[in-house]
Amino acid sequence: MRNIFVKRFAEGVFSSTRSRSSIAAPAASCSRIIQSRRYAVSQPIVEEQAETVVFPREGLGISYGLNWALAGRGVIVKEKAFHNLKTSELHQKGATTAEHLSGLPIHVRGSTTGGALEISKANFGKLLKQVTTHLSSISNVFVHDGAVCSSPKCDAKVRVISDSPSAVLALSNVLWRTPTRAVSHDSCPLTVYVATSASQSIGESIGLGPEASSGFIAADIERSSVILSGKAFSDLGGAKDSLAALAAPVISARGGLPLSARLLFSGDSLMLVFAQESTIKSCSDLREFDTDIVLSSQGVAPLFRSRDPSAPNLYKLPDAIVFASADSSGALPSVSKLSPGQAAYHFLAGYQNGNFLPGYIMGPSPNNPLELAKGLLSQIKDKKIPSFLVNVNAGEKPVTGKDLVKLIQTTLTESIPPLQSKGDIQEKYKSFLSGKFQELPEEFSF
DSSP states (O other), rough: OOOOOOOOOOOOGSSTTOOTTSSOOOOHHHHHHHHOOOOOOHHHHHHOOOOOOOOOOOOTOOOOHHHHHHHHHHHHOEEEEEEEHHHHHHHHTTOOOOOOOOOEEEEEEOOSSSSEEEOOOOHHHHHHHHHHHHHHHEEEEEEEEEEEEEEETTOEEEEEEEEEEEHHHHHHHTTOOOOOTTHHHSSSEEEEEEEEEEHHHHHTTTOGGGTTTTEEEETTTTTTEEEEEGGGGGHHHHHHHHHHHHHHHHHHTTEEEEEEEEEEEEETEEEEOOOOOHHHHTTTHHSOOOEEEEETTEEEEEOOSOOOTTSSBBBOOOSEEEEEBOOOSOSSOSEEEHHHHHHHHHHOOOOOTTTEEEGGGOOOOOHHHHHHHHHHHHHHHHTTTTTEEETTSSSSSSSHHHHHHHHEEEEEEEOOOOOOOOOTHHHHHHHHHHHOOOOOOOTOOO
């Protein structure tokens, strides 16, 4: 005789009547199901008289699996959660193209380099609680899944949870597409919480002050989470910087080498160029792509999608690597060939007229520049990639724009002599690096 198990799901399991102060409500439903199994009766008459059960239907904006996943991130869906809507569907929901912003405050916990303000663990936790409470209080949320880094072998999966279709539209244009359920199956996904309509007081509650009135960005690398408050989603530069910082440990663990470099194309050749921001801004050929890329054994993968929809998601290994230093003292020649050990050394220093930019890292990053230099050295040696040093301040005026491109391109077509320096510049390098890093590998040399 068959056991009869009558399952009854209350329509309000994920409804607005459910208390959002606890994520334990669905667990209570599971407890009731277990109790009903315990009291199941095996009688023919029960089967004949069993009540017909109508299960709650799933549809657009209603997915109990997604609701459970969002609850695990602290967001309780009040009515609907719209998942991975197409651009046309986002527009139907009211999405608009927001005015581009830049320079909003970025607060990062866990960054080992500059480029951001520090935020404490307690303050980030307080912010996260306020933002998830806000997202749980609104009728509908918008969810988008994507990835940082175009290589599926070493990418970092991302889930965006937003109160605004406009924010999802903006972020979906920079994140790489990822297969359905890839985020839910990933071992360490990143989470972006977007609260455009949250009270401005959430920033003031942790002492951010009036500079955060238009919005701010807060990230915690340990939690793999970033918060975009107010209009911060329209500061795509800041959003990408914070996502790059969160993704760096994941990408490194999966065999990728996250680097702050630009791509330069010359005929059939691809060159990886390291330079400070002012040099990049002077050269339109270097500004087409974002600063952050990933170098792996498969090739070069951009961290974020470019504005060119026809651009490939994976490029070949570079034909050359070029480090753009700046020295107006005459100690460095205009262009020099580097050995692998020299390339790692000059990458680590990032010399810029008396100042140093370790790893050429311009944004927040949890990666140790020395470890990046070791990884770069390994790639240069294994793949036999030629490396060069160019001096953008070797003449009477800085080398910029098309002149810089021509200088870089000479490394592919001419016989470049090895590096020979003048004066005490080597001592400047040594003094800085010995004070910054305890011990350098023997192969690293000026």
